[in-house]
Amino acid sequence: MKGTVLTFNAQLDEGSISGEDGKRYSFFGSEWKEQLAPARDLQVDFVVNDLGQATAIYLVSFSQQTAREKLSSKVQTNSPLDEEENYGFFDWAMKCLRNYVNFSGRARRKEYWYFYLFQILVGFIEPYRVFRRDFY
Known part of the structure; x- marks a missing residue:
């Protein structure tokens, strides 16, 4: 039977396929x-077993090139983590400030520690600035 992959979770190692008969x-x-x-x-070709699960799943041969193109385009568009690999100290601190009131999701460990370091540095610089202003 032919169908289309709907989802796949690599952590759970399971997914779902929509068959040409309209069933999942x-x-x-x-x-x-x-x-x-x-x-x-x-687009895949598969066999349905007695339990109603898809087995022996293969890509449809005439669309393998299209599948590879779709897969490579998804890899290119899903790159916020790749983008963060080029972040510097100031970028991480600004990212935390931009997301300060965003209460959805979690900060990465790297984001947290860079922001903490940023706070420490600002804490050292501020008293020095006040000290210079009072005496000079």
């Missing part, structure tokens, strides 16, 4: 027979 079929990563990781919107 769950699958395990061990049933994926391709070298590319399963990703959303890939």
Whole structure:
């Protein structure tokens, strides 16, 4: 049967496929027979077992090139972590200040410690500035 990959969670090693018959079929990563990781919107061919799960899952041969293009474009667009690899000290401190009132999600460890270091440095600079103003 042919279908489209809807979801795949690498941590749980499971996902779901929408079959051409309109039904959803769950699958395990061990049933994926391709070298590319399963990703959303890939066209696949699979077999349904007695439990109603997808097994022996292969990419549809005529769309492998399209699948690779989709996969590479997703890798390029999902790059906030790649973008953060080029951050410097000041970038991390400003990121924390920009997200100061954003109460969704969590800060990365790196973001927390760079901001903490930023606070310590500001704490040392401020008394020095006040001291210079009073005596000079």
